[in-house]
Amino acid sequence: QQDALLPFVEDGTFILIGATTENPYFEVNGALISRSSVFRLNKLTADNILMILNNALNDKDKGLGSFPIAISDDILEYIADIADGDARRALNILELAVYSKMDLSDEITITIKDVEDCIQMKAVDYDKNGDNHYDIISAFIKSMRGSDPDAALYYLGKMIAGGEDPRFIARRVVICASEDVGNADPMALVIANSAAQAVDFIGMPEGRIILAQAVTYVACAPKSNAAYLGINEVLEDLNNIKTGSMPYYLKDGTSLSLERKYTPDKSTQRYAYPHDYENHYVKQQYLPDLVKDKRYYRPADTGYEKNISEYLSKTKYSPE
Missing domain, CATH: 1.20.272.10 (Zinc Finger, Delta Prime; domain 3)
Structure with a gap:
């Protein structure tokens, strides 16, 4: 049905102006979207709503400024938070709280309980910034x-x-x-x-x-912080000790060819391709020389890491 609008939009007969709470990229035909300018209006921040509430309290013509209202900043901030970006909701809450106390005394004192009664929701002890x-x-x-x-x-x-x-x-x-x-x-x-x-x-x-x-x-889920501890230990070593050079046969092919050319004595050991061996594993050095025996990853004996531990005991950490 939206396709029927295309020729009229293209020749300027129709000018479409719309506002929606839904994502137009999911609800509007792609051809129409491509011929439109889409502006996203983000929800108001708590500070924005707080300013609107204060304006309402001070405005004597269109707001509540003509009433003797006593309300603390903490309560206004609470209303701004629970409004969740909706200025209309914040104003409705404030107005309802004021009108519910209007005939009780000369001064209208708004408490947190008054606000809770208006919104039928208990205030939660949670300060997003404290x-x-x-x-x-x-x-x-x-x-x-x-x-x-x-x-x-x-x-x-x-x-x-x-x-x-x-x-x-x-x-x-x-x-x-x-x-x-x-x-x-x-x-x-x-x-x-x-x-x-x-x-x-x-x-x-x-x-x-x-x-x-x-x-x-x-x-x-079963727990393990082995990976977390391992990477922290690596970073500590890199900052505090010398680790040496990586095995030359692990280097990129170009640099490896140059190294063999200028240091032929190192060309006796070549990279062993694991998939050419039984169980797709061959024991060879991967860590730099000065930390070649260091163990950074120590899998826990729980959950899937138990399987990892068993695999490593049969491969990297198996007896020679």
């Missing part, structure tokens, strides 16, 4: 690391109810999946990363379901 923010996210990560899905869900819910950016939460889940689960369950990182992409695509409130799935999976 110490409490870091305390909650710390408890959230430690609960996943500690394999407590109930606590992880609780702190997830507290962050969501407090208006935390779901993308911030998703990033923490991805980090935990790699740092604390690692190769004990490689699917944890896949699920966490898929959840992060899905949350960004779908948004809230449905994004809470996706986050909950990823959080419970990571929390219940």
Whole structure:
């Protein structure tokens, strides 16, 4: 049906002007999109809404400036946060709170309970910019690391109810999946990363379901920080000790040819191609000379890393 508009849009008979809460790239015909200019209007920030609320309180003609209203900055910030970028919702909450107290006294004092009663929602002790923010996210990560899905869900819910950016939460889940689960369950990182992409695509409130799935999976997965410890140890060695040169047969073909040309005594040992050997493995040196016996990766004896440990014991770490 949208195709019928194309010739009229092209010759200027129709000028299409529209606004939508949906993604036009999914809802509007591609041919129409290509002939249009699409402008994305981002939701208002909490500071934007706070300014609008203060304007409403001070405006005597069109706002609430003619009423003797007493309301703290903390309560205004709370309204701005729960409005989640919607100025109309913030103004409706403020107006309802004021009108609900109008006949009770000369001065209209708005409390946090008045706001909660208006929106039928309890205020959550969560400050996105304060110490409490870091305390909650710390408890959230430690609960996943500690394999407590109930606590992880609780702190997830507290962050969501407090208006935390779901993308911030998703990033923490991805980090935990790699740092604390690692190769004990490689699917944890896949699920966490898929959840992060899905949350960004779908948004809230449905994004809470996706986050909950990823959080419970990571929390219940077997744990290992072997990869995390390994890369940290490598970086520490690179900063603090000499590691020497890599085996010459591992170098790129061009530099290898030059090395053989000018140092023919080194050409006695060639790179052994693992797929030419039984079980696709051949024992040879890969690390630089000065750290050739160093062991950076120590897989845990849990989850899939138990299989990795058994494989390494039969290959790299097998007796000569």
